[in-house]
């Protein structure tokens with residue numbers, strides 16, 4: 001039977017590598033590439049069809065960082081498909097990153113060096129901004145847009161007698177100390193990326209608590225450190241070229257340096273092959289690469305607090321109501337405006 005797989009942020013990096021791997025391993029897959037830039041989406045589709053000429057690859061316009069776009073895309077999905085088997089919540093941004101060079105050299109000569117390379121703890125900050133919906137951009141893109149998409153697609157994701165799966169591309173950079181339940185959008189801090197990824201870990205757990213009975217299962221993965229547009233944006237490109245041999249050397253000593261999008265997509269692809277009942281809702285599944293270059297997936301228990309997770313889930317539902325209210329007021333305003341224009 002055909003398996004409908006929707007992937008957000010599928011036009012490059014880990015998302016595109018996942019699509020390639022899914023088509024190579026299962027001829028029943030019907031892919032839907034959900035992307036904000038249709039030119040890049042077309043190019044990704046063409047690349048996939050070059051190696052899999054008979055594959056079914058659909059495109060969907062989705063800017064996950066924009067509420068109207070998410071609502072429009074969800075409507076489109078509902079007209080196209082009767083159910084969704086897998087929804088990969090993969091699109092993500094890390095805008096204006098800064099590496100703390102002093103902390104890097106300090107960490108390099110400390111006992112924490114392996115953890116520093118695996119998680120970038122204490123190394124990275126970002127500068128966030130408000131988007132057109134009045135939300136913090138990183139939160140809106142990495143988390144809230146995906147949450148709204150799930151909420152809108154519930155009729156396709158929660159069907160009697162059928163199991164649907166959500167897979168979040170989280171990160172080992174997700175840290176509880178970067179997240180504040182009083183400031184879920186991370187308006188005041190300097191680590192919006194870490195905060196948004198920790199938020200996705202919590203949301204996944206909450207979705208399992210609330211939706212497993214309806215046949216919806218959620219998991220989180222970390223792809224490891226992968227060289228993609230996102231990571232190339234962290235340092236100037238000449239610097240990356242310079243340190244590339246060192247990165248491959250580090251890969252021998254730490255299994256979290258997956259480096260290629262193919263290896264980074266390991267856990268995402270592995271998820272596709274697992275029965276949801278066999279997965280631990282409190283675990284993050286890591287793509288890892290051994291010193292000899294073998295890719296594998298390993299679960300690690302996340303640092304989650306049940307009470308905070310539930311409060312966070314209620315806050316998201318509250319924010320969803322506020323966002324919808326705001327949107328319908330705006331629509332009503334523009335209708336009044338249109339009526340006024342028509343009268344004059």
Ligand SMILES: NC(=O)C1=CN([C@@H]2O[C@H](COP(=O)(O)OP(=O)(O)OC[C@H]3O[C@@H](n4cnc5c(N)ncnc54)[C@H](OP(=O)(O)O)[C@@H]3O)[C@@H](O)[C@H]2O)C=CC1
Pocket residue numbers: 008009010011012013014015034035036037040062063064065066090091092093141169170171172222223224225226227228229230231
């Ligand atoms: N690379 C790494 O080391 C790690 C990456 N991750 C996560 O992996 C995921 C994929 O990133 P990666 O492949 O590395 O980087 P890329 O930049 O290659 O991929 C990110 C994808 O997300 C898309 N995207 C960004 N913003 C939006 C938006 N508003 N609406 C729709 N699509 C959007 C991008 O589209 P466009 O081309 O239009 O920008 C792109 O297709 C992210 O969630 C990232 O946080 C996690 C841990 C490590």
Ligand SMILES: CC(C)=CCC[C@@H](C)[C@H]1CC[C@H]2C3=C(CC[C@]12C)[C@@]1(C)CCC(=O)[C@@H](C)[C@@H]1CC3
Pocket residue numbers: 099104116117118119120123124170171172173224225231234235243246247
């Ligand atoms: C000078 C050398 C040899 C390396 C550069 C150091 C950092 C730029 C690099 C070290 C750890 C990396 C890292 C990430 C980005 C680049 C580093 C900070 C991530 C934060 C990228 C995105 C993620 O989600 C994480 C899983 C990565 C963790 C490690």
